[in-house]
Amino acid sequence: MPALETARRPDRHLAGVRLAWALLAAAVACQIAYPLVAGTTRDRLTVATVTVTFAVVVTHLAVRSGAGVALRTFGLVCVASAAVEAVGVHTGFPFGEYAYGDGLGAELAGVPLVIPMAWSMTAYPALLVARRLTRDRGAVATALVGGWALASWDLFLDPQMVEEGYWVWADPTPALPGSPDVPLTNYAGWIVVSVALMALLDRTVPRASGASDPGDLLPAVLYLWTYAAQVLGNLAFFDRPAVGLLGGVAMGAVALPFALSRFGVAWFGRARP
Secondary structure, three states: OHHHHHHHHHHHHHHHHHHHHHHHHHHHHHHHHHHHOOHHHHHHHHHHHHHHHHHHHHHHHHHHHOHHHHHHHHHHHHHHHHHHHHHHHHHOOOOOOEEEOOOOOOEEOOEEOHHHHHHHHHHHHHHHHHHHHHOOOOHHHHHHHHHHHHHOOHHHHHHHHHHOOOEEEOOOOOEOOOOOOOEHHHHHHHHHHHHHHHHHHHHHOOOOOOOOOOOOHHHHHHHHHHHHHHHHHHHHHOOOHHHHHHHHHHHHHHHHHHHHHHHOOHHHOOOOO
């Protein structure tokens, strides 16, 4: 019987890896479809995209470190981000005064249930990106780089979501060029919360290793796809060139060095595993 259990473990591991990649393919398909639909169909597709992408990162961490670790980690992220959002909605701190619309579905304490999942789906890849870039430079470096990796994504996210009516700001000034409906206080709040969240995640997510470790390829692809899709979408489909350029520079400050480190080509030297 022990021999049979040992034989089954690689099968379960391989099945989990395949499931994570299948979910990632589904999430990418949802994002590609986003510009092609409108109205309530786009609302449903937005919720579906967040839900499927959340399932991607949960599955990857479950394969990497076990289902218990994945449930505890993402449960903690969801509770923490939901609490911050609830405080933000009711007090205006730390993002500024804002309110959610009706397009994101069911809410709890004024916060759509998909919002904590949205924090989670990018926070986990951002952590792994930061760990690779900082290597052995310590927890503070990981939190700072990971916080920027996560917060810079919001330069793309907020203008898009505000335009769709998913949330609205009471006083959006002062604002960045090209994003007149999103106040600077929002980005400041994102940086503070993101750094704190990265510090928490870095203590929670094990640094997995060994034959059963699926590696960081999937979250690497997810993070870099998110970056590339947002830059291309804002420049080519959504008529927000300033957002595409600002977000491209800010998120690119992490995404491009990470891509070089993870997938570097021969003339820049061999990429580190």
